[in-house]
Amino acid sequence: MVAATPLTVTTAVKQEFGFRVSDFRRFRSTAMLATIWGFSLAAIIPLLFVFYFVTSKGVGGLNWDFFTALPAPVGQEGGGMANAIWGSLMIVGMAACIGVPVGVLTGVFLSEFGEGKFAATLRFTVDLMTSVPSIILGLFIYTILVVPMNGFSAYAGAVALAVIMFPIVAKTTEEVLKLIPDHIREAGLALGIPRWKVIISIVLKGSVGPVATGVILAVARVMGETAPLLFTAFGNSFWSESPSQPTATLPVAIYQYAISPFKQWHEQAWAGALVLVMIVFFANLITRVIMRGSGVKRSR
Amino acid sequence: MQVKTSKASKTTTAANSLESDNSESKTILTIRDLNAYFGDFHAVKNVNMDVDANEVVALIGPSGCGKSTYIRTLNRLHEEIDGATVSGEVVLNGENIYAGHADPVSIRTKVGMVFQKPNPFPSMTIFDNVVAGLKLAGIRKRSVLEETVERCLKQAALWDEVKDKLKEPGMSLSGGQQQRLCIARTLAVNPPVVLMDEPTSALDPISTSKIEELITELKTQVTVIIVTHNMQQASRISDRTAFFYLGELIEYDETKQIFMDPKEDRTERYISGRFG
Ligand SMILES: Nc1ncnc2c1ncn2[C@@H]1O[C@H](COP(=O)(O)OP(=O)(O)O)[C@@H](O)[C@H]1O
Numbered sequence: 001m002v003a004a005t006p007l008t009v010t011t012a013v014k015q016e017f018g019f020r021v022s023d024f025r026r027f028r029s030t031a032m033l034a035t036i037w038g039f040s041l042a043a044i045i046p047l048l049f050v051f052y053f054v055t056s057k058g059v060g061g062l063n064w065d066f067f068t069a070l071p072a073p074v075g076q077e078g079g080g081m082a083n084a085i086w087g088s089l090m091i092v093g094m095a096a097c098i099g100v101p102v103g104v105l106t107g108v109f110l111s112e113f114g115e116g117k118f119a120a121t122l123r124f125t126v127d128l129m130t131s132v133p134s135i136i137l138g139l140f141i142y143t144i145l146v147v148p149m150n151g152f153s154a155y156a157g158a159v160a161l162a163v164i165m166f167p168i169v170a171k172t173t174e175e176v177l178k179l180i181p182d183h184i185r186e187a188g189l190a191l192g193i194p195r196w197k198v199i200i201s202i203v204l205k206g207s208v209g210p211v212a213t214g215v216i217l218a219v220a221r222v223m224g225e226t227a228p229l230l231f232t233a234f235g236n237s238f239w240s241e242s243p244s245q246p247t248a249t250l251p252v253a254i255y256q257y258a259i260s261p262f263k264q265w266h267e268q269a270w271a272g273a274l275v276l277v278m279i280v281f282f283a284n285l286i287t288r289v290i291m292r293g294s295g296v297k298r299s300r
Numbered sequence: 301m302q303v304k305t306s307k308a309s310k311t312t313t314a315a316n317s318l319e320s321d322n323s324e325s326k327t328i329l330t331i332r333d334l335n336a337y338f339g340d341f342h343a344v345k346n347v348n349m350d351v352d353a354n355e356v357v358a359l360i361g362p363s364g365c366g367k368s369t370y371i372r373t374l375n376r377l378h379e380e381i382d383g384a385t386v387s388g389e390v391v392l393n394g395e396n397i398y399a400g401h402a403d404p405v406s407i408r409t410k411v412g413m414v415f416q417k418p419n420p421f422p423s424m425t426i427f428d429n430v431v432a433g434l435k436l437a438g439i440r441k442r443s444v445l446e447e448t449v450e451r452c453l454k455q456a457a458l459w460d461e462v463k464d465k466l467k468e469p470g471m472s473l474s475g476g477q478q479q480r481l482c483i484a485r486t487l488a489v490n491p492p493v494v495l496m497d498e499p500t501s502a503l504d505p506i507s508t509s510k511i512e513e514l515i516t517e518l519k520t521q522v523t524v525i526i527v528t529h530n531m532q533q534a535s536r537i538s539d540r541t542a543f544f545y546l547g548e549l550i551e552y553d554e555t556k557q558i559f560m561d562p563k564e565d566r567t568e569r570y571i572s573g574r575f576g
């Protein structure tokens with residue numbers, strides 16, 4: 001950041017160069033600060049607009065039915081997205097159960113034992129996976145799960161989302177653990193603590209906050225994924241009988257409703273979008289509150 | 301090279317036989333033909349040294365002469381670095397810590413270490429920092445943990461300053477307090493030997509003198525091997541001093557002897573500030 005010039009230095013400069021230099025510096029400092037503020041605002045504005053539009057357009061379609069009822073047939077009033085809301089929560093929950101542990105363990109491996117050839121290959125793979133378009137991952141899961149299982153299912157959807165989550169979680173975990181200096185690990189070893197315990201109880205525990213932030217980001221990201229779910233969980237206008245059946249999800253339902261020609265359905269799509277944004281927002285908020293409550297400081 | 305080393309070990313033997321008249325002193329550490337490497341680089345060369353129980357040994361010598369590497373062989377921390385190896389013997393209370401069956405992890409509970417930079421565990425409270433070693437070894441009994449925290453913080457001369465804020469993060473303390481916290485943490489696992497690698501070089505003079513005082517008090521319970529760049533510190537707190545140069549132990553003798561009348565020309569030149 002642009003720091004304020006200490007008083008003594010300013011005075012010295014004034015004495016040596018007269019007032020012009022210090023005036024110029026003050027101007028430059030103010031200009032820089034204004035630029036930084038300007039760009040920060042520019043970054044926030046689109047987000048505020050998204051919030052505004054989604055809320056203003058979606059709030060009209062929200063009512064009790066929206067959370068409890070199945071979609072109404074075309075032409076009929078009312079109906080809700082209960083099956084899609086529940087389907088999304090279930091699929092993302094299952095995806096997190098697979099993607100988070102695998103991602104955290106991979107991140108730990110890369111940070112703590114990341115020297116050899118194998119680790120270098122793994123790191124490259126993880127980097128590559130973060131940049132593979134999610135629609136391609138969806139097609140991949142379609143080929144290896146949906147086709148052999150003879151049908152779309154929540155399971156296939158969960159695996160597709162887990163594959164998207166895992167590299168994000170792995171990457172943030174690695175980056176965050178690398179910030180813990182080596183002499184902290186040595187202090188643990190020097191107490192006669194085995195290395196694996198040092199890693200879990202000192203290194204990983206000391207980074208719970210930032211790792212959790214990475215996990216939330218990954219959850220938020222897959223919560224809104226649509227393309228891979230089209231090929232895996234597919235969608236359903238009714239409750240699915242089991243996770244091995246095609247299952248409705250919020251993003252897919254929003255997509256289907258939004259491209260339909262019916263005005264009522266458009267309203268439902270906006271309401272669905274608002275619910276999706278709210279779920280992500282509250283997931284973020286709750287995790288942060290829990291972090292603060294447990295006394296885990298994000299500093300290191 | 302060989303001649304100098306054997307001379308050094310002769311001095312050691314002489315010092316030992318002098319002290320063996322005194323019935324209280326007992327050798328706790330015997331180091332024989334110790335070499336340490338980083339890959340091909342020979343960082344510590346054929347060191348022989350005996351350390352008595354309850355004495356303070358100071359290691360001095362110019363930067364890069366292998367002092368840190370040497371003490372890190374005494375708790376088997378050196379080998380944790382990729383490509384780092386050790387040869388020779390370190391006998392602690394009659395047991396060679398480099399014997400084939402020896403377990404480096406349990407050795408480190410007997411030889412504790414305090415580092416140059418204070419390094420409390422992040423996001424652990426003061427309390428948890430002190431008992432980290434015990435807790436991770438499975439000791440959960442509240443009364444034992446509480447008793448240990450009080451005893452060790454008192455030994456580390458930190459109790460009065462932190463007794464009302466044991467639940468605050470260890471990182472919230474000042475540098476000097478953090479270093480005493482690290483000393484308390486080391487003492488909590490009851491090691492008979494404590495290694496200190498320039499423990500005061502990152503601290504202000506007041507914190508430094510507090511730590512020097514507490515080292516002198518700790519002598520009744522533990523043996524301390526301390527690396528220092530500060531000659532006054534070495535002469536104030538140590539019983540014996542070892543001078544290292546280019547990976548070799550040049551001279552090891554009573555601290556008075558080293559500072560008043562060193563046998564080696566290189567020791568004399570280093571102490572009088574003419575090189576290093
Ligand atoms: N991790 C390492 N890898 C390779 N060489 C090292 C490493 N650490 C230290 N050395 C080398 O070993 C020698 C001894 O270093 P060190 O024991 O740290 O010296 P001192 O503590 O006396 O200043 C130096 O020449 C140093 O460059």
Ligand SMILES: [Mg+2]
Nearest residue numbers: 367368369497
């Ligand atoms: Mg050193």
